[in-house]
Amino acid sequence: xxxxxxxxxxxxxxxxxxxxxxxxxxxxxxxxxxxxxxxxxxxxxxxxxxxxxxxxxxxxxxxxxxxxxxxxxxxxxxxxxxxxxxxxxxxxxxxxxxxxxxxxxxxxxxxxxxxxxxxxxxxxxxxxxxxxxxxxxx
Amino acid sequence: xxxxxxxxxxxxxxxxxxxxxxxxxxxxxxxxxxxxxxxxxxxxxxxxxxxxxxxxxxxxxxxxxxxxxxxxxxxxxxxxxxxxxxxxxxxxxxxxxxxxxxxxxxxxxxxxxxxxxxxxxxxxxxxxxxxxxxxxxxxxxxxxxxxxxx
Numbered sequence: 001x002x003x004x005x006x007x008x009x010x011x012x013x014x015x016x017x018x019x020x021x022x023x024x025x026x027x028x029x030x031x032x033x034x035x036x037x038x039x040x041x042x043x044x045x046x047x048x049x050x051x052x053x054x055x056x057x058x059x060x061x062x063x064x065x066x067x068x069x070x071x072x073x074x075x076x077x078x079x080x081x082x083x084x085x086x087x088x089x090x091x092x093x094x095x096x097x098x099x100x101x102x103x104x105x106x107x108x109x110x111x112x113x114x115x116x117x118x119x120x121x122x123x124x125x126x127x128x129x130x131x132x133x134x135x136x137x138x
Numbered sequence: 139x140x141x142x143x144x145x146x147x148x149x150x151x152x153x154x155x156x157x158x159x160x161x162x163x164x165x166x167x168x169x170x171x172x173x174x175x176x177x178x179x180x181x182x183x184x185x186x187x188x189x190x191x192x193x194x195x196x197x198x199x200x201x202x203x204x205x206x207x208x209x210x211x212x213x214x215x216x217x218x219x220x221x222x223x224x225x226x227x228x229x230x231x232x233x234x235x236x237x238x239x240x241x242x243x244x245x246x247x248x249x250x251x252x253x254x255x256x257x258x259x260x261x262x263x264x265x266x267x268x269x270x271x272x273x274x275x276x277x278x279x280x281x282x283x284x285x286x287x288x
Contacts, residue, residue, distance in 0.1 A: 004183045005180055005181065005182055005183055006183075008180075009180075027176075034187070036181070036187035036190065037179065037181060037187075037190045037191075038180075038181050039178075039179060039180050039181065040176060040178065040179045041144055041147075041148075041177070041178045042144065042175070042176060042177050042178070043144055044141070044143050044144050048173060048175040051175055051176045
């Protein structure tokens with residue numbers, strides 16, 4: 001599976017539906033395997049910063065091939081990876097939960113990022129969207 | 139003042155995408171609100187990675203300047219040397235944290251009272267190659283909301 005706009009739109013639609021059920025105003029971003037933005041929607045009245053936060057979460061999930069929340073462990077001062085956050089490779093890095101990689105089997109084909117609720121709610125929205133869209137394939 | 143909803147934005151994107159398909163160039167199209175903040179962006183299959191940010195920034199620039207980015211492009215046209223270039227036009231280059239685009243393809247969206255309520259930008263269709271350009275696509279997208287409101 002290769003990420004395309006059709007899949008991206010489906011994921012976003014499912015995520016927004018979930019956010020509406022939870023009564024939250026979110027932005028949802030989907031990136032491809034390289035971390036480049038494919039589609040992004042912001043719900044009416046959702047806050048302006050959610051746009052970039054959602055996009056950053058999606059980038060982080062795709063680039064690290066892990067949930068954006070897991071990336072935080074590299075920043076622990078007791079970890080050998082401490083200091084990675086000061087690297088100059090990209091300013092899109094975030095450790096806020098709410099970004100998940102989109103997987104086809106073991107292969108990461110993209111990432112989805114949600115911003116608007118609490119971090120836990122964002123993860124729930126992400127998870128629900130992925131489950132709904134890829135339920136038939138998983 | 140009217141607001142652009144996500145639904146209206148999606149409608150605009152859909153129509154603009156149809157024109158990009160007609161032109162034969164996959165593109166990115168973005169719709170922003172009155173604050174220049176993104177409402178929706180789509181990168182069509184096959185469109186280059188940089189087109190997303192360019193389309194967003196074109197839409198932002200249209201809101202920020204209240205004019206099509208075609209007009210911004212005119213300000214820095216080499217033929218304007220000694221006119222707008224030389225009388226401050228270059229000062230625009232560094233505005234808005236370098237987000238201003240001087241490439242045609244971004245238009246402001248106005249309500250019935252001519253207030254700017256948002257912007258739409260397209261990137262991916264080369265200018266002057268065919269009859270359809272980025273500007274054509276965004277104009278078509280813009281027209282889509284009027285069809286609904288008439």
